[in-house]
Amino acid sequence: MCGIVGYIGYREAYPIVIKGLKRLEYRGYDSAGVMLFDGTDLKVSKTKGKVSDLEERASREISTNGSIGIGHTRWATHGVPNDVNSHPHLSNSGNLAIVHNGIIENYEPLKKELLKRGYTFTSDTDTEVLVNLIEDVQKKDNLKLGKAVQVALNQVVGAYAICVFDKQKPDEIVVARLGSPLAIGVGENEFFIASDASPFIEYTSNAIYLEDEEMAIVRLHKPLKIRKIKDDSLVDPYVQELQMNLEQIEKGGYDHFMLKEIYEQPNVIKDTYRGRLHANSGIIQMSGIEDNLEKFLHADRILIIACGTSWHAGLVAEYIIEEFARIPVEVEYASEFRYRNPIITNKDVVIAISQSGETADTLAAIKLSKEKGAFVFGVCNVVGSSISRETHAGAYTHAGPEIGVASTKAFTTQITILTMIALRLAKAKGTLSNSDFFRYLQELELIPEKVQEALNTNEIAKTIASIYKDASNCLYLGRGYNFPVALEGALKLKEISYIHAEGYPAAEMKHGPIALIDEKMPVVVIAPKQGHYDKVVSNIQEIKSRSGKIIAIVTKGDVQVKDLADHVIEIPETSDALSPLITTIPLQLLSYHIAVLRGCNVDQPRNLAKSVTVE
Numbered sequence: 001m002c003g004i005v006g007y008i009g010y011r012e013a014y015p016i017v018i019k020g021l022k023r024l025e026y027r028g029y030d031s032a033g034v035m036l037f038d039g040t041d042l043k044v045s046k047t048k049g050k051v052s053d054l055e056e057r058a059s060r061e062i063s064t065n066g067s068i069g070i071g072h073t074r075w076a077t078h079g080v081p082n083d084v085n086s087h088p089h090l091s092n093s094g095n096l097a098i099v100h101n102g103i104i105e106n107y108e109p110l111k112k113e114l115l116k117r118g119y120t121f122t123s124d125t126d127t128e129v130l131v132n133l134i135e136d137v138q139k140k141d142n143l144k145l146g147k148a149v150q151v152a153l154n155q156v157v158g159a160y161a162i163c164v165f166d167k168q169k170p171d172e173i174v175v176a177r178l179g180s181p182l183a184i185g186v187g188e189n190e191f192f193i194a195s196d197a198s199p200f201i202e203y204t205s206n207a208i209y210l211e212d213e214e215m216a217i218v219r220l221h222k223p224l225k226i227r228k229i230k231d232d233s234l235v236d237p238y239v240q241e242l243q244m245n246l247e248q249i250e251k252g253g254y255d256h257f258m259l260k261e262i263y264e265q266p267n268v269i270k271d272t273y274r275g276r277l278h279a280n281s282g283i284i285q286m287s288g289i290e291d292n293l294e295k296f297l298h299a300d301r302i303l304i305i306a307c308g309t310s311w312h313a314g315l316v317a318e319y320i321i322e323e324f325a326r327i328p329v330e331v332e333y334a335s336e337f338r339y340r341n342p343i344i345t346n347k348d349v350v351i352a353i354s355q356s357g358e359t360a361d362t363l364a365a366i367k368l369s370k371e372k373g374a375f376v377f378g379v380c381n382v383v384g385s386s387i388s389r390e391t392h393a394g395a396y397t398h399a400g401p402e403i404g405v406a407s408t409k410a411f412t413t414q415i416t417i418l419t420m421i422a423l424r425l426a427k428a429k430g431t432l433s434n435s436d437f438f439r440y441l442q443e444l445e446l447i448p449e450k451v452q453e454a455l456n457t458n459e460i461a462k463t464i465a466s467i468y469k470d471a472s473n474c475l476y477l478g479r480g481y482n483f484p485v486a487l488e489g490a491l492k493l494k495e496i497s498y499i500h501a502e503g504y505p506a507a508e509m510k511h512g513p514i515a516l517i518d519e520k521m522p523v524v525v526i527a528p529k530q531g532h533y534d535k536v537v538s539n540i541q542e543i544k545s546r547s548g549k550i551i552a553i554v555t556k557g558d559v560q561v562k563d564l565a566d567h568v569i570e571i572p573e574t575s576d577a578l579s580p581l582i583t584t585i586p587l588q589l590l591s592y593h594i595a596v597l598r599g600c601n602v603d604q605p606r607n608l609a610k611s612v613t614v615e
Helices: 013-023 051-061 107-116 126-141 145-153 257-263 265-273 293-297 308-325 360-371 386-390 409-429 434-468 480-497 506-511 533-544 560-564 580-597
Strands: 003-008 031-037 042-048 068-074 096-104 158-166 172-178 183-186 191-194 206-209 214-219 225-228 301-306 329-333 348-354 375-380 393-396 473-478 500-505 522-527 549-555 567-571
Touching: 003 013, 003 096, 003 158, 003 172, 013 031, 013 051, 013 068, 013 191, 031 051, 031 096, 042 051, 068 096, 068 158, 096 126, 107 126, 126 145, 126 158, 145 158, 145 172, 145 214, 172 191, 257 265, 257 580, 265 409, 265 434, 293 409, 301 308, 301 360, 308 329, 308 348, 308 409, 308 480, 348 360, 348 409, 360 375, 360 386, 375 386, 375 409, 386 393, 409 434, 409 580, 434 549, 434 567, 434 580, 473 480, 473 506, 473 533, 480 500, 480 522, 480 580, 500 506, 506 533, 522 533, 522 580, 533 549, 533 560, 549 560, 549 580, 567 580
Parallel strands: 301 329, 301 348, 348 375, 375 393, 473 500, 473 522, 522 549, 549 567
Antiparallel strands: 003 068, 003 191, 031 042, 031 068, 096 158, 158 172, 172 214, 183 191, 183 206, 214 225
């Protein structure tokens, strides 16, 4: 949610900030703005709409010269999306400028106090309150900017990532974070600031990720200073070498990032198990599991916490871990888990799943679990992310940057990691025979080429999409391992095409959803030959008898479902437990093509953000 970009150095700041904001568009936003300092004055331009709208407006409104700048893409929380509520915000004096991600929960009492002191406000945002609070602290106690920011932040309640600039201190930018990510790119006589590293990847491969309750004073020609906000203690900067490259965050000839990421799945699944899966030797080697194997083996249960697509991956893992390793598993929405006073003990293992590693609810659930004594294992994609630092141990997926808001390759790489965990635990517990264990390892190794084969259904998916692009509703049905895939398929359609869709266990259709079925209702049925095939065939017959339109995902060579369905997409055969890695592919393609045909913004669907970093 929201995006921050900042620059201080010897280059022109404007093109760096604008390009950086475009790189962060995937995070979701409704307005954009930029502040530039030309050596004398602050030049601000901001607007409701896209970064392209900002470019057009800035070209008319302001001089774009200057080597210091901050920019922002806003996802509205306090105040509707409009020009006035867009960031950056200035203090009453006009000396301070701020961009802010997050929510200041106690902004109303702070605002009332500032109003008493004579401050005025033009926007409805909590951010304008924060910048004036900083100015008030600065004036009242005659403090330098960095100290004023620190004192002010100790008065606020909420989450934030901020960049603050004072035109009276023209050689520095002050940044801070609590709950929202912030990275500092370190170059030669220049610094870059951003919500993630993508805006500055072509300029430097060195980055510092601020921890919660840390702030930094970024000065030209001086060492970077990082301090704890609470107690003012100094922190040694830890410079990381970035793991991404420019090619990974460009479209590479595809029309949309989402399509590119769908087609990357054979390679990223292979990258995820590379060095960990040794099928011929019968070995799975994951250091985060090996170092903590006893904790898993002696756990009373495994709790999986996640949100959205990651929650669906967790549901698949529940089936796989219980089937293979015979350990009880519960899957929880992180957003509900943290508020329902859950029972957690030191005999629980918690697996937290998040693509970005910054999901606010999942982070809060992790902290709660640790407080209760549970061992917490993270599964995320972004090296150096908050979840990777907060958990006791973990495993990275190797999906590479996922720019499309609707998650695709994150889902399959998460399932790959979780499947390897289940197999390793099963091996240690002896709950799988050696022959079954070897068979699953060999089949998992073949998944990338089978995913590649499933991608060949693209044209069929496109044809089916042209028929159902104007549907108002859609039902997705699956059983066993493919029930979570039905949920994920429905979510993809909702996210990017804005068609109402629901996923159900196929047998639950008779308990309500069957009332919706008529000749206008497309029903996507996931019916591979493995698993509960005969039961699913019966469900299809029930739909057919009520004139429902059936789109079936079937194993290659299937005859029985083919005779019943209106449309069939064939996929290669694999074991039941691994089938979600393949059955999800045509559902991703179908959603993508429907959204494109409806004229939707596939990579930046309305109202959505890639990483939900506020509650």
